[in-house]
Amino acid sequence: MNILLLLYWEFCKIGLFCVGGGYASLPWIQAAVVDNYHWITMTEFIDIFTISQMTPGPIGINAATFVGTKIAGTPGAVVATLGFVTPSLILCLLITYLMKKYGELSAIKGTLNGLRPAVVALICTAGLSFIWLSVWNTESVPTNFADFDIKGIIILLIAMIAVKKKVSVITLLFGSGIAGLVLGLLM
Amino acid sequence: MSNENQQLDNAVNKLNIVPGTRHFFWVLFKSTFLISAFTVGGGMVIIPLLKKKYVDEYGWIDDKDTLDITAIAQSLPGVMAVNASIMLGYKMAGFMGTLVTILATILPPLITITIIAFFYDLFAHNYYVQMLLKGMQCGATAVIIDVGLNLVYKLFKKKLLLPILIAIGTFIASLCFNVNPMYCVLVDAIIGLMLLRDPKYN
Incomplete structure (x- = not known):
């Protein structure tokens, strides 16, 4: 073939x-x-x-x-x-x-009503594991919380302020990449 | 003012890009392509970013549609990010929307991997590449935290016990016991089917 x-x-x-x-x-x-x-x-x-x-x-x-x-x-x-x-x-x-x-059947609507909170929870789980990854460079719960990555914390905090200031997602991702590069050169 | 009116108003006030127009498809392609290109990590990572763009920035769809589609995308075979982008695209602009979002989702990895296949060693061990990726990862984290907290806030504001319990139970199951998200989704679907048919949960 x-x-x-x-x-x-x-x-x-x-x-x-x-x-x-x-x-x-x-x-x-x-x-x-x-x-x-x-x-x-x-x-x-x-x-x-x-x-x-x-x-x-x-x-x-x-x-x-x-x-x-x-x-x-x-x-x-x-x-x-x-x-x-x-x-x-x-x-x-x-x-x-x-x-x-x-989609208008009550069975379908009920099922989706059960699924929506589940997705909220799964997004939160993903968020938490990304916090571990960004700040502690580990994929699961950090064993030693004092052993954090200062560069990660700085970028994360700046990015969170930027989110609150309604900076567009793409500008934010691009900017954080540049910030990582700059901090990597400086520190 | 009703919720839907507010969303329509938001859409008009925000950027005034009407779904279905040629300009809309270009903006849809561009934003989906860039998010796909800058996002490292699985489906649950890219969804909050797309949600931020489509719902919060442009107002093309609402929270509820996004959550429904995410749940269905998780349960179907294939890659979740691709499944979600297919259905989000369709919801926003029919079949043309699907074509645009699916292309914009698969092109960045297609291009990146084709290039990297040739320069793997150079890429994997380069300090600056790693720092760039690390920075983008932190940026994505900030968006996921924001979207997550926002959705949790809205969930609790409705003051309905069962959905809140489902969220807490699923959170504990996936975080503490590493239960595969697909099983979580399956169990919660059955709970919803049996207990959440009352219109007040819609």
């Missing part, structure tokens, strides 16, 4: 089966691209994981792009990524259509 078609099809399947998001999708991707097709080695797979930790973008998209590039250059990257998002696109549009049609 044409390699581009095969890439598209395989990443379609990965996109469909990687339920749970984030790290939960890792075993699925590994099973296909490392164990089954040997498109990349385990070391390269771990590298993708590391890159994903420090660059924008979900790990699934990153893996699709990386594997695609390696197998068939830039067209491969594009095809694999498109394959990966195809199931999402179909399912999400289908769900949106169903919600439009049946």
Whole structure:
């Protein structure tokens, strides 16, 4: 089979089966691209994981792009990524259509009423783990709170003032990046 | 004034970009692309940033839609950020909206990884690159804290016991016991289906 078609099809399947998001999708991707097709080695797979930790973008998209590039250059990257998002696109549009049609049912409304507070809680959890990461450079609750990163605290405080002053999100992200760079040069 | 009127007013007062126009699609693409490009971290990180932009800055959709879509995006297969951007785009401007947001979400990682694939060592061990990323991470943290506190404040202001308990329970489950968010969402959906059908919760 044409390699581009095969890439598209395989990443379609990965996109469909990687339920749970984030790290939960890792075993699925590994099973296909490392164990089954040997498109990349385990070391390269771990590298993708590391890159994903420090660059924008979900790990699934990153893996699709990386594997695609390696197998068939830039067209491969594009095809694999498109394959990966195809199931999402179909399912999400289908769900949106169903919600439009049946969204007024009390069962659906009740379910969503239960989900909204859950999302608020999950956003707070993400916020907290990002505070650990920014100030203490650790992904879980810091073992030693006195061991903080002064650069992180400075940028975080300035950024929080900027949020309160209604600075646009993009200016804020860009500005904080520059602030990190400047502090890194100074300290 | 009713909540919806207020939101419409906000939208008009804020920046006056009407969904569906050519200018709207350009602004939508630009802002989604840049947020996707500058945000390191998973779906729950990018959602507050998109929410800040679409809801608070432009007033294109409201809190409730964003939370509903986030919950559904979390439960579907695939990447949550992509799922959410597909549905947010559709909610704001139909199929064209979806095309714009999905492209704007996947292009930045596509471009970044294609480039990085060639310069991995240089990239991963460079002190300045790390400091730049560290700074952006702190900026994202500030936005998530703001969005999180704002949503918590609104939740408590409604003074409904059950939703508050759901939020606290989910928070403890995911923070202290590391329960996979998908299971949290599933359990809370069942609780909602059984106990929160009363219109006062809508």
